[in-house]
Amino acid sequence: MTETLLLQDMVALVRPQLERLNRELIEDLAPGHREMLPLVEHVSGFRGKQLRPVLTFLAGMAVRGAAHGGVLGDDVVTVAKVVELLHTATLVHDDVLDSANVRRRIPTVNQMAGVEVAVLLGDYIYAKAFHMAVQLPDPTAARWLAETVRIICQGEITQVLHRFDFAWTEPRYFQVIAEKTASLYAAACRLGGHYSGGTEGRLRALEEYGLELGIAFQIVDDCLDLDGDERVVGKSLGTDLAKGKITLPLLYLIQQGPAEAERLRSVLGKSEAEGLRRLRAEFPLEHAVAYAMQEAQRRIAKAQASLSALPPGPAREALHQLACFVLTRRL
Amino acid sequence: MTETLLLQDMVALVRPQLERLNRELIEDLAPGHREMLPLVEHVSGFRGKQLRPVLTFLAGMAVRGAAHGGVLGDDVVTVAKVVELLHTATLVHDDVLDSANVRRRIPTVNQMAGVEVAVLLGDYIYAKAFHMAVQLPDPTAARWLAETVRIICQGEITQVLHRFDFAWTEPRYFQVIAEKTASLYAAACRLGGHYSGGTEGRLRALEEYGLELGIAFQIVDDCLDLDGDERVVGKSLGTDLAKGKITLPLLYLIQQGPAEAERLRSVLGKSEAEGLRRLRAEFPLEHAVAYAMQEAQRRIAKAQASLSALPPGPAREALHQLACFVLTRRL
Numbered sequence: 101m102t103e104t105l106l107l108q109d110m111v112a113l114v115r116p117q118l119e120r121l122n123r124e125l126i127e128d129l130a131p132g133h134r135e136m137l138p139l140v141e142h143v144s145g146f147r148g149k150q151l152r153p154v155l156t157f158l159a160g161m162a163v164r165g166a167a168h169g170g171v172l173g174d175d176v177v178t179v180a181k182v183v184e185l186l187h188t189a190t191l192v193h194d195d196v197l198d199s200a201n202v203r204r205r206i207p208t209v210n211q212m213a214g215v216e217v218a219v220l221l222g223d224y225i226y227a228k229a230f231h232m233a234v235q236l237p238d239p240t241a242a243r244w245l246a247e248t249v250r251i252i253c254q255g256e257i258t259q260v261l262h263r264f265d266f267a268w269t270e271p272r273y274f275q276v277i278a279e280k281t282a283s284l285y286a287a288a289c290r291l292g293g294h295y296s297g298g299t300e301g302r303l304r305a306l307e308e309y310g311l312e313l314g315i316a317f318q319i320v321d322d323c324l325d326l327d328g329d330e331r332v333v334g335k336s337l338g339t340d341l342a343k344g345k346i347t348l349p350l351l352y353l354i355q356q357g358p359a360e361a362e363r364l365r366s367v368l369g370k371s372e373a374e375g376l377r378r379l380r381a382e383f384p385l386e387h388a389v390a391y392a393m394q395e396a397q398r399r400i401a402k403a404q405a406s407l408s409a410l411p412p413g414p415a416r417e418a419l420h421q422l423a424c425f426v427l428t429r430r431l
Numbered sequence: 432m433t434e435t436l437l438l439q440d441m442v443a444l445v446r447p448q449l450e451r452l453n454r455e456l457i458e459d460l461a462p463g464h465r466e467m468l469p470l471v472e473h474v475s476g477f478r479g480k481q482l483r484p485v486l487t488f489l490a491g492m493a494v495r496g497a498a499h500g501g502v503l504g505d506d507v508v509t510v511a512k513v514v515e516l517l518h519t520a521t522l523v524h525d526d527v528l529d530s531a532n533v534r535r536r537i538p539t540v541n542q543m544a545g546v547e548v549a550v551l552l553g554d555y556i557y558a559k560a561f562h563m564a565v566q567l568p569d570p571t572a573a574r575w576l577a578e579t580v581r582i583i584c585q586g587e588i589t590q591v592l593h594r595f596d597f598a599w600t601e602p603r604y605f606q607v608i609a610e611k612t613a614s615l616y617a618a619a620c621r622l623g624g625h626y627s628g629g630t631e632g633r634l635r636a637l638e639e640y641g642l643e644l645g646i647a648f649q650i651v652d653d654c655l656d657l658d659g660d661e662r663v664v665g666k667s668l669g670t671d672l673a674k675g676k677i678t679l680p681l682l683y684l685i686q687q688g689p690a691e692a693e694r695l696r697s698v699l700g701k702s703e704a705e706g707l708r709r710l711r712a713e714f715p716l717e718h719a720v721a722y723a724m725q726e727a728q729r730r731i732a733k734a735q736a737s738l739s740a741l742p743p744g745p746a747r748e749a750l751h752q753l754a755c756f757v758l759t760r761r762l
Contacts, residue, residue, distance in 0.1 A: 193550055193551070217588055219527055220591065222550075224588065226557060226580075227581040227583075234564075234574045239565055242573065253555035254555060257548055
């Protein structure tokens, strides 16, 4: 609860833009088609912290500095919508990949309407997002985001192909999470700045901020899957273990030696509950998570350092705080 | 074999462009990523008649008439590539939806690499296609095709939601196949003409040609699923029956009366082999297919009539012949 309040405090700066985005997004997606509307409305229930559109708005404000106030152009709002829709599409497909039943305490699309509808609805939302992006007179967002989605899929495919792969390494792990997660954070930040008239130097700083923040976000996510509180996180835990995804805490355990790695092999691919139980009972999980969280901390420090290229002001301050939130979040 | 030769004859006009497209497309899709390359190469094995890019090329030539010869600009080639990639992405996801094992005599992506990779690879190809489209200086293709993909998904979702729905009607069937299939044919034709400098009148004629051709194509497809020769068609038949898709031949049977409809209900949802066997043994399937094929014939006649708005010449003649091919194809 305290965390949610803290986050609310940080996003207060962009509350009007965020409310406008959420108001318009259902209308944008619902094309007056009576079969599509219930699906689109259901998906809007997945709405979470909305970090990505918040970052787009804050980036748009931050490149201009305190003197120019918080007025953002319509194009920045469009970019934030597209980013949020692309993220939503990946969630709908992720739930298919994970055979997940619940997201944010409501049924996933595959659970509610079947795998077929879920695959098609994800495609539908991707198409709608691209259609929105290509309405912008400046094609930068459409180009950057189409390439970003390609990179996201490339990262996800690489991860799937290397499940249960005990030759997996930290550099490859970082590469994959940069692709599948951080690339969209980087794009959200850079494009928010771009459509607000930022200079190339400031856009690069925002891009680096988003990239490092996104990497940290994914590391924390991977830790929460192993030691989070299911009631707080709001989704089932242990899925990475069950799916054989070798995340950073597991890489730490593998690096403890061949015997440890061999024992870990017998935990991967078990049911979520059994995998988690055995991991918590038989392995130094606390050390593994602490090791991963130290890396997340380094990434956050790097993200924050890159903000020095931006003019000081409340938006830059909010970006700084938001980075801390990513590190301390438990949901 | 005769049919393939006939088709070869029609596409002779655009052979150089088609060869260029196929040469460049693997390079375009393979981003020098060693994990992606085998997948991309495998998918290129799904390459079929390539009607859609052929239509884009012929449309580009046809709007200019015989006097201007067959020289097409690079942008028309790009549009044809994007259209082919979007079609490929829908195939990869269709195979997931249908749990299909074989396409064009090679394993589907879901069969070879699993559902997860298939969903992600489809997304990857969509993203690559959009990225290619937004490189064009004129945003018409990107806008039109993003909207087309949205419409395709809408049609597919509507179809899934109405499986086993005996209140399904012909108007709704035609609406769904216009959305899920014909919209991409219409876009392929219109955009080929657009990027070749066609007037609005000619573009509308091409769009109507593509729409009616696409509707006929899908009707023929739905007939082949019931009375085709598996060895010729190259994919498993009876899947519509097993999935409960109420296609035009089945609507004919339902219209024969409540008793016939009730008996049909007991055939839907059975295995492909049993459904087909019973349909062929217990129902006037020949009449049902003939009824559907008559509708396809009317659509083809309408498509051909719309060509009169174009200047005469070999490209217009090829479009005319291609429409006949769609009607007579057995694969």
